Amino acid sequence: MKTLLSRAALRNSVFYGGLILALVVALVLAWRTTMVSSILAIVIAPEFVRAALIAATPLLLAALGGLISELSGVLNMALESMMLIGAFTAYTASDYGHSPWVGLIAAAAAGLLIGLLHAFFSITLRSNQIVSAVALNLFALAATALGFRVLYASGVFVSAPGFEPLHIPFLSDLPYLGIALFSHNILIYLALLLVPITWFILYKTSWGLTLRSVGEHPLAASTMGINVTRVRYLAVLLSGAVAGMSGSALVSASNINAFQENLSAGRGFIAFAAVIFGRWNPIGISFGAILFGLGDALQIRLQAYGVGVPYQLLLMLPYLITLVALVTFMRHAHGPAASGQPYTEEG
Amino acid sequence: MSDPTRGKVGAFDRRAWSRLLLGSVGLPALSVLVAIVIGAVMMVLMGFDPRQAYAALWQGAFGNVIQISETLKTATPLLLCGLGISFAFQAGAFNIGAVGQMYAGALAAVIVGGLFPNMPAPLHIGLSTLAAFVAGGLWALAPALLKVYSGANEIISTILLNYIGIYLVDYMISGPIKIGEHRDAPTSWPVADSAVYPKLIPHTQLHLGLLIALAAMVVLFVVMRYTTLGHRVRIVGQNPVAARHAGIRSDRVFLLAFFFSGSLAGLAGASEILGYMTHLISGFAPNTGYDAIAVALLGGFEPFVVGLAALFFAGLQTGAIAMEAVARLPAQLVGMIRVLAILAVLAASSPRIVELANRSRLAKPELPAASPPPPVPAVETPEIP
Numbered sequence: 001m002k003t004l005l006s007r008a009a010l011r012n013s014v015f016y017g018g019l020i021l022a023l024v025v026a027l028v029l030a031w032r033t034t035m036v037s038s039i040l041a042i043v044i045a046p047e048f049v050r051a052a053l054i055a056a057t058p059l060l061l062a063a064l065g066g067l068i069s070e071l072s073g074v075l076n077m078a079l080e081s082m083m084l085i086g087a088f089t090a091y092t093a094s095d096y097g098h099s100p101w102v103g104l105i106a107a108a109a110a111g112l113l114i115g116l117l118h119a120f121f122s123i124t125l126r127s128n129q130i131v132s133a134v135a136l137n138l139f140a141l142a143a144t145a146l147g148f149r150v151l152y153a154s155g156v157f158v159s160a161p162g163f164e165p166l167h168i169p170f171l172s173d174l175p176y177l178g179i180a181l182f183s184h185n186i187l188i189y190l191a192l193l194l195v196p197i198t199w200f201i202l203y204k205t206s207w208g209l210t211l212r213s214v215g216e217h218p219l220a221a222s223t224m225g226i227n228v229t230r231v232r233y234l235a236v237l238l239s240g241a242v243a244g245m246s247g248s249a250l251v252s253a254s255n256i257n258a259f260q261e262n263l264s265a266g267r268g269f270i271a272f273a274a275v276i277f278g279r280w281n282p283i284g285i286s287f288g289a290i291l292f293g294l295g296d297a298l299q300i301r302l303q304a305y306g307v308g309v310p311y312q313l314l315l316m317l318p319y320l321i322t323l324v325a326l327v328t329f330m331r332h333a334h335g336p337a338a339s340g341q342p343y344t345e346e347g
Numbered sequence: 348m349s350d351p352t353r354g355k356v357g358a359f360d361r362r363a364w365s366r367l368l369l370g371s372v373g374l375p376a377l378s379v380l381v382a383i384v385i386g387a388v389m390m391v392l393m394g395f396d397p398r399q400a401y402a403a404l405w406q407g408a409f410g411n412v413i414q415i416s417e418t419l420k421t422a423t424p425l426l427l428c429g430l431g432i433s434f435a436f437q438a439g440a441f442n443i444g445a446v447g448q449m450y451a452g453a454l455a456a457v458i459v460g461g462l463f464p465n466m467p468a469p470l471h472i473g474l475s476t477l478a479a480f481v482a483g484g485l486w487a488l489a490p491a492l493l494k495v496y497s498g499a500n501e502i503i504s505t506i507l508l509n510y511i512g513i514y515l516v517d518y519m520i521s522g523p524i525k526i527g528e529h530r531d532a533p534t535s536w537p538v539a540d541s542a543v544y545p546k547l548i549p550h551t552q553l554h555l556g557l558l559i560a561l562a563a564m565v566v567l568f569v570v571m572r573y574t575t576l577g578h579r580v581r582i583v584g585q586n587p588v589a590a591r592h593a594g595i596r597s598d599r600v601f602l603l604a605f606f607f608s609g610s611l612a613g614l615a616g617a618s619e620i621l622g623y624m625t626h627l628i629s630g631f632a633p634n635t636g637y638d639a640i641a642v643a644l645l646g647g648f649e650p651f652v653v654g655l656a657a658l659f660f661a662g663l664q665t666g667a668i669a670m671e672a673v674a675r676l677p678a679q680l681v682g683m684i685r686v687l688a689i690l691a692v693l694a695a696s697s698p699r700i701v702e703l704a705n706r707s708r709l710a711k712p713e714l715p716a717a718s719p720p721p722p723v724p725a726v727e728t729p730e731i732p
Contacts, residue, residue: 077502117690125697130441130502131644135689138641142682149679150393269506276500312518319510326499326507342698 019328020295020321042301049180051300056293057191058083058250062271063278063285064191064198065111065243070275071202072235073215073338077133078118079243080268081140082111086247088144091259092151094251095160103160104187104248111244112237114140119236123229126342137268145261162257163187187249192286194242199282211235215336218343228343246271266319273322277329280336288325295321371649378645378691379659386684390676400674404681407669408662414669416551420623422661424449424615424632426560428639429657430567431611433648435487437571438604439584444490444505445612446636447512448483452613454516455482456620457627458524460538471541476559476617483613484606486512491605495598501605509636517629526626535627544622556618561654563611568650580604612636641689647696660685 042048062079069076086107094103114136121132152158163185166172171182202208210231213221218228250264251257270292278284295318303311387397408418428445435442442448455478463471490504521533544555571577582590583597583604590597619632642660646653663685667678694700 121693121697125694125699127693127697131693134441134443134640135644135686135693138637138689139686141637142679142686146677146679146683149677153677266506266510269503273500273503310518310522312514312521315517316511316514319507323499323504323507323511326503327493327497 019324020291020298023317023321023324042305043298046176046179048297048301050183051297052290052294053181053184053188054253054293055296056290057188058246058253058267059271059274059292060191060286060289061194061246061249062243062268063274063289064194064282065239065241065246066272066275067198067239067278067280067282067285068202068211068242069115069236069239070339071215071280071336072211072232073218073336073341073343074119074122074232074236075129075133075340076118076236076239076243077130077269077272078114078136078240079246079271080264080266081133081136082114082240082243083246083250083268083271084137084140084144084262084264085110085114086244087250087263088147088247088259089244090248090251091160091257092147094162094257095158098161100161100163100248100252100257103251104245107244107248108241109244111240111242111247113240114244115237115240118240119233122342123232123236126344129340129342141262144259148259148261158258160251160257160259162252185252187245187252191245191249195282195286202282212336215338218338222343232343243268243271270318270322273326276335277325292318292322371647371652372655374695375645375647375652375656375688375692378695379688381691382684382688385687386680389680389683393676395674395676400670400676403673404663404666404670406666406673408666410669412548413551414665416548416553418658418661418665419557420552420554420661421664422657423556423560423618423622424635425639425642425660426654426657427556427563427615427618428612428636429642429646429653430560430563430650431483431487431608431615432640432643433646433650433653434567434571434580434611435604435608436643436648437577437584438580438601439587440491440494440601440605440608441502442487442505442605442608442612443502443640444487444508444609444636445615445639446632447505447509448486448609448612449616449619449632449636450509450512450516451486452479452483452610452616453620453627453631454519454616455479455613456542456617457535457538460542460621461524461536464539464541466539466541468541471539472544472555472621475538475542475621476614479613479617480610481613483616484610486613487609488602488606491602495602513630513633516627516631520627520629524627533629537625538621542621543625544618552623554618554622556614556622559614559618563614564650564654571650576600576603612639615639638685641685644689645692647692659688 062083065082066076066079089110090100090103090107092103093106094100097103097106117139118129118132118136121127121135122129165183165185166189168182172178174182200208202211210221210226213224214226214228214231214235221231222228247264250267251259271289274285274288274292277288278286299314299317302314383401387401390397390400407414409415428449431448432442432445456475459478460471460475463474466474486508487505490499490501490508493499493504494501517533520535524535526534526536547553547555547557571581579590579595579600580603582593582595583600587597590600615635616632619635620627624631638660639657642656643653645659646656663681667681670676670681671678
């Protein structure tokens, strides 16, 4: 894990990219043999790359959040709730605060609060970390449904102010890359910037070492004078803040900047799978998130172009792809040694 | 976990039973109470009268025969899915896939129920229900096999299979099993009259599904407490290493537990379709499988307590409609009451709290029940972080 991009993660990504293509081609061939060329046209369009990056950003932020928590030894399946609460808060706060930045900060704060709850249950009370996450996911569903109903009772469709696509001089005017890479909103660049930052903090600073030691061998860390509970609390709180921001990215991902019940629709769990896929390495994780984003974007494009495959089957695609990836890569994946185990100093 | 069957199998041990009852019902009841109180505070903060709201809620849930039947009808799939989730949990697995398994069951039920229009009713009902049982079980067996053979996390894979199941149903009802006549929304063909569950009370929608769910509850209780299969499931769930040393093939037990977990959810799907819907529509039960997780959590994964939890959840759900109509409160508020109950029960049953409770109980001297309680010694229990 010392290198920036582990070989295993790279192998995963290459294999996985081929897998998606094979899957799609197989799916399409089953319906219309003549559609292969139109699929190709979709995939090589710059708009496709653009859409994939947009779809990948919420997954990336959530997965980075999940990574921080998991390296400290706390399983974070509450990513889904952090994303959903984050999305709702981002939407309402940017609506009431008239700025997407207010929404982003509020989303991070809301995610942090869910992180606090998750930390309280799984560290202080030593509850089953999965049960805690499941309960928090139900909590997020109920709380956002109630909040949305109370604040937007009229049912009038409100579009909140969102992050506008940037126009970068020169770069945005490049022929293909301009559309694909250089006309995104600021949040997407921030998320991508977070990848090396997270990697640096986790693997190159002493605080990162402390965090990882707590996740690998809490007793040894404790013997070295590290306060395991405190480090884990901090990690889960930070995880919540980052994952909460993914909600803001999710709201901005739809061009209409709107919220609806259960907006996250399982994306938090896909992010959780991306952490495993990327082998607990930030760069690997970002590959995972982008590839899952490709699946999502492809599904939308295929629907729009009408390739003849029933759209309900296309909607399955991101989930099916994640499932295949999970089955393929879980076999040899092993996370932090003490992951999921509550820690007591009594032994 | 206290085991009253220790010693003589099936012997009636009154103390063990009362402990079981207090432990497994007392805690959820207390949590529900806490949730109701917090809910009342929320209502006051939102400017509503909690007494009026709760009265309307009660009336809407249990006010008359029709409302009670409606509540029991709502409780049926919650109970079936909740039992399935509990069974898998006892084997140490988290089945978050009740939604997908329920959809698979409903799909099988509507296919078998819609074909063969001239079959005798008992046979047709039995066959359609069995199809749902098997379909739900197989939908759950897939992630269990993936877990055993490739180590894929069953929580993630069951959730992914939920979405796959939902879209599969959407596809089927807008294509292969579409209804002949025109409908605004995609709808499946109807189930034949011979496959529809008989009603338990005339002029209500209460149907045979409730009896199936109650039977499943009793069977699960007996299996978990009095059979070797139940014993094995518990050992595998609590201590896989010990299970291996005891010569139990954990993989097989795990697969079996997951299959039956899914088949119970499949029965829930059948019960909804064959019981009163008669058509399969898009999003026919979007949240039941998730709510059932909460039901199982609240019930502490104990069959009879899960039954009570399902009744509580169903009562809130049907009552919420009346509450919204009478007291003008948003129906989504009951969703909050439910999750607050879950969080409370989660906190109260956490190792930390149980430890603290045990410690304070041990600090008191054991006394005969008849004598008055002595003054509690003013010794503070040592706090170990």
